[in-house]
Amino acid sequence: MSERVHSPGDDASRDDHTARETLEAARERFEQAEARIDDAGGDAVAEAAEAYRDATDLLESYVDRATGTGRENFQAYLELEGKFDSLVSGLPDELKGREAFEDALDAIDKRRLSESDFERAHEALEPAEQYAQLLEEREAAREAIDEARTDAAKRYRALGEETDDHERLLELGNADIDAPVEELRAPLETYNEAIDEAFTAYRLEASAREVFALLERSRWYPFVEYEQPPADLAAYVRDDPAGKYTIPELLEYADYSRSKLDHYVDSADELKRQVATQRTFLDGIDAGPLSLEWPPREAPVLQRKTREIRPFVERVADEETVARVRKIRRLTTDPEFEFDRLQTAAQAVDQLTPTERERLADGRVAAELEELRAERARLEAALDVDDPI
Incomplete structure (x- = not known):
């Protein structure tokens, strides 16, 4: 068998395949993220994730002000303890990972705080962190879909341009080069x-x-x-x-x-x-x-x-x-x-190169055109799939 000559159609197939694979992989990633959230409790995951973010934000906002032995440090500690206690007290009893919040409150329940106390509070919250991570993964997957759709749309337009070029090349190949130009x-x-x-x-x-x-x-x-x-x-x-x-x-x-x-x-x-x-x-x-x-x-x-x-x-x-x-x-x-x-x-006389004439004569241009059309149709079908909002 003779060695296949490289042609634009090879690149079209490879690039289109990559664009579709990336888009389909992003959709699969999103579906898996959604499934894990559903398995973990659905709406309850969002409640736990929100509580986790509120708690960590509170700790981060006071870590510098509430550590130390000064009067202002003590005042900041009292503010933190009061706000954190209110946060934990307001959590539903059935909240997923609720014990983690109570353990974090215990970690800062003392008259003086050090950075290590804040570290222990963060460690205590780790069981609840998984719920925030589930939502973060779903959001990352959604962003990956958006990016993949953008890349796939660009590739779709490029395939259209390549298709037009091949159609024009075939038209030139059918030209009457003996016409009285x-x-x-x-x-x-x-x-x-x-x-x-x-x-x-x-x-x-x-x-x-x-x-x-x-x-x-x-x-x-x-x-x-x-x-x-x-x-x-x-x-x-x-x-x-x-x-x-x-x-x-x-x-x-x-x-x-x-x-x-x-x-x-x-x-x-x-x-x-x-x-x-x-x-x-x-x-x-x-x-x-x-x-x-x-x-x-x-x-x-x-x-x-x-x-x-x-x-x-x-x-x-x-x-x-x-x-x-x-x-x-x-x-x-x-x-x-x-x-x-x-x-x-x-x-035709002006534009067709010897290589293009050869590719037209042996049918490669026609074959590439069919391949481009098929790849564009498959990519169009992939883009037509409704994506999550």
């Missing part, structure tokens, strides 16, 4: 060249204030991903008279000496401080966010992209370039153009 590439490349040339000219003509207004407008268009300028630079370009200059002019002026720069702007120092320190940002304002990627995304994505960039193209380019955007958008809906076929083929 140049028919789709040509209009996109022609547009990209046109918008790049137009934006270069726009930078040379438009004021920095106008360009920054364009960037500000892009905030409301998710597919027009211009980086926003730093707040100080934006305020300078908006409010200072120097904002009337183009970005190339501002970058050129930033290299001038202060004496020469005084002929162009009100404050040479302010221009250098705002512009010279942001040269990388200013140089990076280009047509990139208005360009269309190759290979293109699916038709709905390209439709949204062309719709959002068109108002910006209208601001920086001529009508011919705007028309190219409209043409590309029409291609996504023209049934005679077969956009989906060409787009899938372009994606």
Whole structure:
């Protein structure tokens, strides 16, 4: 038998198995904790645990104040003895572990207390401690379930992403790689060249204030991903008279000496401080966010992209370039153009690696997809189980 080649499906199965095991183990731990509480008396366990916590809290709050021979120490001891006696006297006769509380009271029933007396009181309470531990274990088990559910939910989402990736890989594997993708590439490349040339000219003509207004407008268009300028630079370009200059002019002026720069702007120092320190940002304002990627995304994505960039193209380019955007958008809906076929083929040619082609050819991708779906279904079933509140 040939050695099995490692694939993403191996990791999916292992990670999913671990997530389910952890969740199921946490649920079993909780059920066992509940069963031990029921075996020990149910509600009576909670009463005993509460009494134990009250008693230990009382001892802890007085251990420093009630030990010693001073007057204040004696007063604190009297307070402790009175409160502890009231606590024990108020306990139901049938309380589980009640004798432990009486023994603890006996341990501190003396005129002077030392730390060893408090230790003996704590030791006397140990028979009742088990009830508090039962509740603590149940709470820890509940928290373990919450944590395991969170991890399992993350794994479930990751399996969904891996499933989508495999489905897309199979779609690419079925693509017609002999399709005439140049028919789709040509209009996109022609547009990209046109918008790049137009934006270069726009930078040379438009004021920095106008360009920054364009960037500000892009905030409301998710597919027009211009980086926003730093707040100080934006305020300078908006409010200072120097904002009337183009970005190339501002970058050129930033290299001038202060004496020469005084002929162009009100404050040479302010221009250098705002512009010279942001040269990388200013140089990076280009047509990139208005360009269309190759290979293109699916038709709905390209439709949204062309719709959002068109108002910006209208601001920086001529009508011919705007028309190219409209043409590309029409291609996504023209049934005679077969956009989906060409787009899938372009994606396949561009994205499929030799290894992926091999895995598609020998059926591994299809097998992994089925495994991912099955594992996701099992994990979904595990997550659907109602958990304790």
